[in-house]
Each structure stands twice: as C-alpha cells, then as structure tokens.
Amino acid sequence: MPGTPETTPAARQVSDAPSPRRLLSSEKVYEGRIWDVVSDTFQLQDSGDALTRDYIDHPGAVAVLPMNEQGEILLLKQYRHPVGMDLWEVPAGLLDVEGEDFVVGAARELAEEADLAAATWNVLADVFNSPGSSSEAIRIYLARDLTEVPHAERHERTDEEAEIEFHWISLDEAVASVLAGRLHNPSAVVGILAAAAARVDGYARLRPADAAWPAHPSQR
Structure with a gap:
C-alpha cells in the first residue's frame, strides 16, 4: 500500500535497546x-x-501510584518552582541513597510523602523523563493493600513538601483529567494511563516489584 512503512521482523516487537557510541x-x-x-x-x-x-x-527516581481497595488512587498537590505551578502528582523521589534497592526507595517515598505503607507492589512503567536533555530514569510502581504509617513514625515534611495536599480520586476520573489536559506531572500521567491499561485484566500482567531495570544508568 503506497505510503505504508515496510514491516520487518525486528519492527514487530518495539523495544528500546542500548546503543553504545x-x-x-x-x-x-x-x-x-x-x-x-x-x-x-x-x-x-x-x-x-x-x-x-x-x-x-541524574541519579534516577522512583514514583508510586497508591491504590486503595475501592480502586481509587492518591494524588498529591505540590508547588513546583521551575514551572511556577501547583501540580497534582504521585509520591516520588530521587534514588539518592547509594546501593538502595529500587522498591525500598519507593516504599520510603510513599511513607515520607503520603504516610502510607503497601503490602503489594508491581511495576507499572519505566520511563526516561526527558531523554534529549537528561539521563533521568524513572520507575513507576503500583502500590496496593495500603496501611497508614503510625503518627509517631511519620516523616516531618519541610519546604515545598510541607504544603502537600492529598486527594483520593477514581482511576476513571484521573484518566479523564489527563486527557483533558488538567494533569501535567509525567510520573502521574504515565502511571495513571498505565494503571488504566493494566486494569483490563485485573493487573495480572504487571511485572513484579523486583523486575530487572536495565535502562537505569546504574544497571548498564
């Protein structure tokens, strides 16, 4: 068919790959x-x-989409100075503790930013935040079977984190907000859309929390 790209065996499976130069x-x-x-x-x-x-x-980062038993997800509102906006995001943070396991870092961020712990973890997506200008690799997790961190053990949030606000929202409403252009944080956008896609088969095809992450700079 005129104008249709040729399909080759290599093109049938689309997969990013290392390319040393x-x-x-x-x-x-x-x-x-x-x-x-x-x-x-x-x-x-x-x-x-x-x-x-x-x-x-960049040292890389992890992000967490917390989901409760009703299928609602937790979003956090936080001020981001480079864009001068309050953004609705998911808990996230840098992988700046040397040697720390990725999912352990994610659990730490979930506790520090959302006062939550999770018993069930899966990988939703692995992304590069801005591959034309940064080496930042982000792993986004789905966290379920949530419990609250006891008040005496909660992290004291300071600076921008001291203004964090919480909002539980249905996954469908979150998807609608993404498609309507109301949400802009990349980890939240990717996590929400990935969770909506994974919901079709009850999240059965999601990778385990300890799945290999070869795209992270520390693994190459």
Whole structure:
C-alpha cells in the first residue's frame, strides 16, 4: 500500500535497546546541589563527525501510584518552582541513597510523602523523563493493600513538601483529567494511563516489584 512503512521482523516487537557510541571526551561543566551537567563529545559512526551534547547527569527516581481497595488512587498537590505551578502528582523521589534497592526507595517515598505503607507492589512503567536533555530514569510502581504509617513514625515534611495536599480520586476520573489536559506531572500521567491499561485484566500482567531495570544508568 503506497505510503505504508515496510514491516520487518525486528519492527514487530518495539523495544528500546542500548546503543553504545564512541565517547571521545566527557566533562562535568556544572556541579549542582542535586544533579550535575555533563558535556560529552562522541561519534555516531566511526568515521563520523564529533558531536557534543550537554545533559543533566541524574541519579534516577522512583514514583508510586497508591491504590486503595475501592480502586481509587492518591494524588498529591505540590508547588513546583521551575514551572511556577501547583501540580497534582504521585509520591516520588530521587534514588539518592547509594546501593538502595529500587522498591525500598519507593516504599520510603510513599511513607515520607503520603504516610502510607503497601503490602503489594508491581511495576507499572519505566520511563526516561526527558531523554534529549537528561539521563533521568524513572520507575513507576503500583502500590496496593495500603496501611497508614503510625503518627509517631511519620516523616516531618519541610519546604515545598510541607504544603502537600492529598486527594483520593477514581482511576476513571484521573484518566479523564489527563486527557483533558488538567494533569501535567509525567510520573502521574504515565502511571495513571498505565494503571488504566493494566486494569483490563485485573493487573495480572504487571511485572513484579523486583523486575530487572536495565535502562537505569546504574544497571548498564
């Protein structure tokens, strides 16, 4: 059919894959409080011209979509200064504890930001937040069988986190909010849509919490 791309065996399964290129030099050009900016010079092909790209060198992050027994999900409202907006998000945080297991980090963020613990964990999605400008890899979990963290053990939230507000919302309403352009946080948007897709078969095809994460920089 005219204008239809050819289908090859490799194209039938769409899967991102590592693609090592010849690195000529790498320099840290900015050292920040949380992440650095790196300038890499590399070649796409052995005989190709040298290219230079600056990007954020990021430790990665985890995000959690908490779901209660009624199938509602928890969203948190938090101020984000770079965009100057209050955003409805899901609990999330940096993987900045060296050697910490990914799901342990996710459980820590769930407790610190939402005062919740979960007995059932699955992977919803793995994403790069902005692969053209950052190495940040994010793993988004679905957390179920929730219980509240005892008051005496709750994390004291400060700065922007001190203003966090909670709101339980049905998954269908959350999907509608995404499609209507009312939600913008990438972890929330991806997590909500992934959960809606996974709900079709009762979340049976979701990966276990300890599934391999080869896209994370620490695993490559």
